[in-house]
Structures are given as C-alpha cells and as structure tokens.
Amino acid sequence: MPAFDYKFQKLEPIRSFKSVPEDEQYLPGHRTCAGCGPALNYRLVAKAAGKDTIFIGPTGCMYVANASYLCTPYAVSWIHAQITNAGAVASGIEAAFKMAARKGRHTGPFPNIIVMGGDGGSVDIGLQAMSGMMYRGHKVLFICYDNESYANTGIQTSPTTPYGAATTFTPPGKEIPEGKTLFPKNVPQMVIGGHPAVKYVATTTIAHPLDLMNKVRKALSKPGPTFLHILCPCPKGWLFDEKLTPDMAKLAVETGMWSNYEWEDGVYKYTQVPKKYKPVSDYMKPQGRFAHLKPEHIAKMQAFVDEKIKQVQRPIPVAAPVPAAQHA
Amino acid sequence: MAKESMMTGCRAAAEGAKAAEVEVICSYPIRPYTAIMMELAKMVANGELNAEFIHGEGEHAQVSVVLGASAAGARAYTGSSGVGVTYAMEVYSPMAGGRYPVQMSIADRTLDPPGDFGSEHTDAMSTRDQGWLLGWAATPQEVYDNTLMAYRIGEDHRVMLPQMVCQDGYFISHIPDKVTIGEASQVKEFLPPYRPIHPLSLTNPVSHGPQIRPDQGAPMDAMRAQTFLAVPKVIEEATADFARIFGRKYDPFVEQYKLDDAEIAFFIMGAHSNTARTAVDKLRKEGVKAGLARLRWVRPWPTHQLAEALGHVKAVGVIETSTSYGSAMRGGNLIHELRASLYDLDDRPLVTSFMGGLGGETIWPADFDYMAGVLTKMVKEKRTDRYVYWLGM
Numbered sequence: 091m092p093a094f095d096y097k098f099q100k101l102e103p104i105r106s107f108k109s110v111p112e113d114e115q116y117l118p119g120h121r122t123c124a125g126c127g128p129a130l131n132y133r134l135v136a137k138a139a140g141k142d143t144i145f146i147g148p149t150g151c152m153y154v155a156n157a158s159y160l161c162t163p164y165a166v167s168w169i170h171a172q173i174t175n176a177g178a179v180a181s182g183i184e185a186a187f188k189m190a191a192r193k194g195r196h197t198g199p200f201p202n203i204i205v206m207g208g209d210g211g212s213v214d215i216g217l218q219a220m221s222g223m224m225y226r227g228h229k230v231l232f233i234c235y236d237n238e239s240y241a242n243t244g245i246q247t248s249p250t251t252p253y254g255a256a257t258t259f260t261p262p263g264k265e266i267p268e269g270k271t272l273f274p275k276n277v278p279q280m281v282i283g284g285h286p287a288v289k290y291v292a293t294t295t296i297a298h299p300l301d302l303m304n305k306v307r308k309a310l311s312k313p314g315p316t317f318l319h320i321l322c323p324c325p326k327g328w329l330f331d332e333k334l335t336p337d338m339a340k341l342a343v344e345t346g347m348w349s350n351y352e353w354e355d356g357v358y359k360y361t362q363v364p365k366k367y368k369p370v371s372d373y374m375k376p377q378g379r380f381a382h383l384k385p386e387h388i389a390k391m392q393a394f395v396d397e398k399i400k401q402v403q404r405p406i407p408v409a410a411p412v413p414a415a416q417h418a
Numbered sequence: 419m420a421k422e423s424m425m426t427g428c429r430a431a432a433e434g435a436k437a438a439e440v441e442v443i444c445s446y447p448i449r450p451y452t453a454i455m456m457e458l459a460k461m462v463a464n465g466e467l468n469a470e471f472i473h474g475e476g477e478h479a480q481v482s483v484v485l486g487a488s489a490a491g492a493r494a495y496t497g498s499s500g501v502g503v504t505y506a507m508e509v510y511s512p513m514a515g516g517r518y519p520v521q522m523s524i525a526d527r528t529l530d531p532p533g534d535f536g537s538e539h540t541d542a543m544s545t546r547d548q549g550w551l552l553g554w555a556a557t558p559q560e561v562y563d564n565t566l567m568a569y570r571i572g573e574d575h576r577v578m579l580p581q582m583v584c585q586d587g588y589f590i591s592h593i594p595d596k597v598t599i600g601e602a603s604q605v606k607e608f609l610p611p612y613r614p615i616h617p618l619s620l621t622n623p624v625s626h627g628p629q630i631r632p633d634q635g636a637p638m639d640a641m642r643a644q645t646f647l648a649v650p651k652v653i654e655e656a657t658a659d660f661a662r663i664f665g666r667k668y669d670p671f672v673e674q675y676k677l678d679d680a681e682i683a684f685f686i687m688g689a690h691s692n693t694a695r696t697a698v699d700k701l702r703k704e705g706v707k708a709g710l711a712r713l714r715w716v717r718p719w720p721t722h723q724l725a726e727a728l729g730h731v732k733a734v735g736v737i738e739t740s741t742s743y744g745s746a747m748r749g750g751n752l753i754h755e756l757r758a759s760l761y762d763l764d765d766r767p768l769v770t771s772f773m774g775g776l777g778g779e780t781i782w783p784a785d786f787d788y789m790a791g792v793l794t795k796m797v798k799e800k801r802t803d804r805y806v807y808w809l810g811m
Contacts, residue, residue: 141620142620143620144490144618144620146486153629154629157625157627157628157629158628158629158630159628159629159630159631159634160628162625162628164623164625165623166620166623167618167619167620167623167624167625167626168623168624168625168626169486169489169618169625169626169627170512170626170627170628171482171486172482172508172509172512174478174482174508175478175479175482175508175509177479178474178475178478178479178480178482178483178486179482179483179485179486179489180486181472181479181483181486182442182444182472182482182483182484182485182486182487182488182489182490182492182494183486183487183489183490183618184486185442185470185472185483185486185487185492186441186442186470186486186487186488186489186490186491186492186494187490188470189441189442189468189469189470189492190490190491190492192468193441193468195491198620198621199620201620218475218476218478218479219475219478219479219482221475222474222475222479225475226472226473
C-alpha cells in the first residue's frame, strides 16, 4: 500500500504578537476558575491551530469546566473522550479521515487532530492509549496540559505533581511531613524514548505564548505523531494569587523547575534558558502547596532541580526517528 | 451466484464485515474471536478489503478506536471474547450514549477465574445494561447474516446504536458449517452506506459528549428508552428485507420450533439450540409434546413476542449459559426477563431454569431428556419446585 498523502496544512510560524491570528477557536462561555492556566493554554493552542481542527478532550478540568451541554466554547469540532482513552479515540478519528480521503468523501485539508489531555489523561490513566497512538504513528498532536494534579476532582496527586506538594491525597502530617514524597514522571522523555514513530516533542509554558503557538504549528506540520508538554499553573491547586498564573510559569523556567525545549529529528534545542538560575525557593515560596515544607525538604528539591539543569547542558541522547514511510 | 462453502463462525463474521465494507477495524488478540481478526488482516493485506486495520493495545483501546472512527463518519468494526469484553466495559456506555453504530463481534468465552477457553455467555451478557443492541447467532451462516443485519439495524437513523453480534466460542466460532456468502449486488441492495448524522467535521463544527446538568439527564435517558421501543419495527423490516434479498428467512426475535401444540418448551439461545432441536424431535417421537423457543435478540428484549410464543405452554425450561450469582432465580440471567415477560398473562406457564454449558461444557442429548423429565413433572404437579437446576451435577 503506498504511503498516505495527508495533504495537511502548512502553518506558517508566527513571528510577532502583531501577526497572531485574530480569530478565536476557543470562545468565552466556559466555567474555568479565575486565573486558570489550562484555559489560557487552550485559547493559545486553538488560535495557533486554526479552524481546520478537531479537538479530543479527555475528562479533566478542560472537559468538566468547559464543555457544558448546549454552550461548549469550541468553534471547531470537539469530542469528549474518557480520561482513559484519548489516544485511542484520536487514532480512530485519524483513521476515519484517512479512509474518507481515500474514498473521496473528504477532499479538504487533513484535519489538525489535537488531543488536549491533562496530566492524568496523558501520562497516568491515559498513558496506555497515548503510547499506543504514538507507537502506531497516527498523525495526531497530543498535548499534555500539565497543571500538576487531578484538579477538577479536588486537587489529588498525579504523576506530575512535584515532590513536597500538598494535595488532598498527599496531605502533610506528623508522619509524612513533606506531603508528596515521590518525584514526578519525566513526561517528554517517556514519549521520546519509547516511540520511534514520533516526529516532534516539545515543552513550553503559558508564560511563553509565541513559543507555545509556534510549537503547536511546528508539531501540526509534521507527518506523524507529535507531543507537547505545556506547563499550565493552577491557582486553585497550587494555592497562589490568581493574577500570578503567568508569573508562576515564568518562575518555573527561571529556577530550572521547568525547561522549555524541543526535540526534532533526534536533536534537542533549548529555549528561554536563564543565564543564571534563581533558587527553587523563589518558585516555591508564593505557592501554598509548598508552605509546610522545612528547609531540608527545600534542599532536597534544589538538589533535584540541580540534576535537571545538568540535563539542559547534556541532553539525553536518543535514537533518530524511523523514516516516515514505515508509519504512514 | 452466491456460493456455499464450509467455514467457521469466525470466518463467517469476517466475510460479513468484508461484505459490509467496514472502513476502520481495530484488533487485539484473545481466543477465540481472534480468528475473525486474523481473517480480516489477510483480507486487508491482500487488498481484498480497503480498510484501516489498527492494532489496538487492548480491548479498551479497540472499542475507543472504533468510537473515534464512527464519530468521524466511518463504518467501524471490532470484537472480543471473555475478559476482553469486560476489559472494555468503560467505553460501552459512551458508545451507545454517543449513538455511534459500530459493530463488535463477540465469540463467547468464560470469564476468569479460572482460566478457561470454553464458551459461556456471561461475557457479553454482562454488557446488557450498556445500551447496545445485543443478539446471538446459532450457526456460522447466522453469524454472517447477523453481521449484515445488525449494521443495517444499528445504522438506521431511527436507531443509531452500536451492536454486539455474538456467537458461542468454539461451538460456532471454530466448527465449520455450510455458509452461503452473498453477492455484492445483494449486499448493496440490503445495506446502504453508513450515513452519520452529526459527524466530526471541519465545515460543520459539532461538540460530541458535553457535560450535562442533572436535570438534563432524565430526558436524555428517556429518549434512549424511546429509541429502544422503535428498534423492534426496524428489526422486523430488516429481517424481512433480508429474507427477500438473500432468501434466508429468520424469525425476527424468537425462533419457534414445534411450539404450536407444545406442553413443555426449552427456552435457549446460541449454539446449544442445535442440540435442543434434535432433542425436541426425539421427545416428540417418544410422545412428549416438546417445543423450542430460541432467542435471537437480548436487547431489545422481545417481551410481547415471547408472551405470544410461550404463553400457551404449560412449563418452560430456561437453559442458562450465563451466570448471575445471587440473583432472584439464583442461577442465570434469562429466566428473570422471561418470567417478567410472562407475568401479565392470566394463565402463565411454570418457569424454571437449567444451568448448562458453563465453562464451555457440552449440553448433551441426555441432559435434554433430564430437563424434559423435570418439566413434565412440573406440569403434572402444577408447581415449580426449584428456580434452578445445575446440569451434570
């Protein structure tokens, strides 16, 4: 069988704020909290992707607080997926459009198929479906909007919740003073390291909107599966003043808690790398979820971040992706 | 000319899916249904079937992939057996609630523990509250025929519901029998292309599956219940059309065998009905007025058709090939709904049940002699001693 010709759109990079599209695909009318990072992210992603887009929304904040019957905020087609199965539902949608194109029923551009999954729906309960999709090579952009907890159910720990964070499942107490004792999963490395069909993986935050939108566009221009890990601070879950949402994301990058990078054809490129990293306590201090920590816990976090920063200088080498034809 | 050949139920299911020109298929291996996917994989590899064949990473993914495909407008097909059927459980209600008319071919297998390859209906029966159409075939030919009929019924705009087309593992799925494959022209006349109503689209944006408020729930549930009331008519039309076009006639809901003057009757579905039919013949020769009612659809349940078919009989023995431990009748599933179907009759039959074929065990001719004995005694004594008898114990 010849490789499928996706006829997907070439989305041009956005050079400056002046050239950001005015059209909104994620509209007002949702019920997210004041200062919601994931909602801001949704708006930027939808803007960058444009009208020829289909969103898959697994259960999470961006389902529960957005998609109210008869007044969803999506100007493009959107479908709910279970928190478990967004990657699989997206795979089926992609396959259906391929068949529709083969049989001449669909003649327009191949849709930008985007999964908007929370951390749980991406790398915890949704991991299997996401991995299956990445492995099989469907042309889908899978976005993990990371607010570092199961927020819509009342702030429970997820595999991306940082060490030391208080959540309703990791409350600090006499026996367990630091709250969460585990360190988080390395989300992008799981995708990069285990899935040879993946074309592009990048990380960014809502404090870097141009970077975010351009990474969306670059991901959508690849002929196979792509993945974005986007830090989306959550005032309700992290317990900070809601006007500080972008500042929290910025501080995460400035302290080394988070790094913005892209991985393209086996090559890493880091952006927004601080000349000198701020101490991680600068990031933790404004957040109530870390308020209970003692100096030794903060030192443990600093040691973790120091190790992370070393990776920025020496990225983990991984094999180059396999040729497109094998996964078309 | 349509041609007849020997094939298993699995092959017949695959031939049905091929005839239906399914566009997206999602596979995952589990015995015994696996053979359906092995056949389809060959058809796709050989270019006989133009379809996307996706290797799911589990049954939950299989059902999720075909949900996405159906939402985007494709005719989609998957299947499973045993614990594979139950592993996908989460996705059945979103499928039916989203009104995605995919088809899932089930070759029944016992649930664990213990590990057992044998057929038992509990796997698919445990999905019966999820809003799917659910029916059983009794021969490989009926598997092929039901595959086409279920798509036609499920994709009808008065219905728009997913379908489980079930067959007993091994007894049907792996024992070859004569099957006539339809002509392309017959299939074309019988089964129109899938026409989705609100597919995911770039030109006409839609939202599928948003959150509702509690007060919006009841009306939606009522609409789905209303839909199920409309399904029987569509089943009757499709079954009649099928007979006209393919020349094979089925009772739409309940196969009735020698029931007209029957005093005792077996109520059964699936493979063991073939033994039951032979047993009825033997009992008749011995002077016992026995008959047989074979259920073709569990959902929708043919309440009135069963009251009509069995109302005049004196005693009915329900042969249960599924379990519902701790239930009202202490054994299987079918007896509850059969008893409920007969309840409003002035002079209703006595009804008991026989647990048989569990774990894939054969129900032997001698078992039918035993059951006929129990039913005859019930008629004589005008009472039901027990809710349930366990065959072979």
